[in-house]
Amino acid sequence: MMHIKDLREYIRLLSDIGELQEIDVEVDWNLELSAIIRRAYDLKAPAPLFNKIKDIEKGFRVLGGSAGVSVQKGLFLSRIAISLGLSPHARAHEIINTLAGSISKKGIPPKTVKTGICQENIMTRHDVDLTRFPSPFIHKGDGGRYFNTWGTIVVQTPDGSWTNWSITRIMLLDKNRMTGLVVPLQHIGIIHQMWKEQNKPMPFALAMGCEPAVPFFSAMHLPEYVDEADILGAHFGEPIEVVPCKTVDLKVPATCEIVIEGTVSHTETVSEGPMGEYAGYIGDAKPQPVFNVSAITYRNNPILPVVAAGVPVEDTHTCCGTVMAAAILAELWKHDFPAASCFCLYESAIHWLVVTVNRPSHSEESTKKLVHMAKEIIFRSKAGLDIPKVILLDDDIDPSNVSEVVWAFATRCHPDTDAHFYSHERTFPLVHYLTVAEKKDISSTKVIYNGLLPLFDRSEISSFKYSVPTEIQEEVIKNWEKYGYGY
């Protein structure tokens, strides 16, 4: 396991494997920068590093596509894999199953260090000026410039017993104020409520441009009172180093690029959004709390990572999809559900979770039991909250392979008897098709499609893998170039 300890080391590694595109021509933070990021997603092109941004001081940079997928052969998930300490060639199954293993381990809490490179430069009080940084205007139709799309918001319960890391979008208001999505069911919302009950604003630290694993653990759905930082430690087998902030009693990853410190108001709200969201559409504007900024610290020549959320595949899908699948797989294992693997298809804008099952029995009774168990375990877990549609398939299918999943879903699920609907399930309010009332109630119908065929027999599949005798398969692969194929 290779633990990359800062963003710049990650950028060097991306460059080494042809996954980085440095852009030296000047680009505009107003729609141009995000347009380049979006086109890079569409082409699965290298991650753009913007070295020169219009009206922004020299040296301040932006990185896009931190967790984008790649067009290069064998390197499809390389950015995600490297970020998590795995080989750039790691496949989905290895990434998800390794992460699920880490979630099941005992946490390793962070180590506090006295000084951190993230505090090379400090702005406090009247010097605080968020507008010096290249926060982009991302989508036509957004309600403002978005300062945070990939950074981690650190908050703590009033009694200090739980430190939560999460990613939530944050919009720029002016020199020292921002506003962001504080969703009540998310941990930031639960902790904000605790501070409100004490009639106090909630201290926060926003750490941007952290070592590449941090966003993955920040987007991970863990139970309440579990610190994401501890699970990152368990994953790498060593603690992450954190440094105390200057104006709030919180700690941030010591090597990150930019830190915004301050408090989230318990009384004042402003209109946040709309914004182009991960489902692929412009969402809604709603009142959200004001984030008042007390200090900004940053590395020399800071790099601000940016996600241009929208139609798949972008970083929200790869990051959330990967960690949701891992968190759900860990839950399924904990409850002895015979899951082989699990994947949240990026192309579904992470609305479809595929669980492959290694069935102990094919009886109708046991399949019925598995569907019921899947519903109980998945929809009750924090990660399952975001998942509206689940597909259960036998483990001849690779759940990360869209072609295989589409085929199996189309041919194995009876529209009448294999769709199991569950009404009034808690839901993430950003799921696109929800009605206004469902978004307000954060409750909607969810579905499990049972694709576990009765008496499923692999030998009935007509494919290269299953219907061609092994010796002939080997022969054909060996002779492939001899037949005249160049690849």
Ligand SMILES: Cc1cc2nc3c(=O)[nH]c(=O)nc-3n(C[C@H](O)[C@H](O)[C@H](O)COP(=O)(O)O)c2cc1C
């Ligand atoms: C790029 C990106 C953007 C995200 N934006 C938001 C957001 O604006 N609001 C939100 O509630 N969750 C957002 N998420 C998902 C949360 O980070 C995720 O649900 C996480 O588990 C929340 O942390 P918690 O489990 O500690 O509550 C985003 C995730 C990513 C990767």
Ligand SMILES: [Mn+2]
């Ligand atoms: Mn949490």
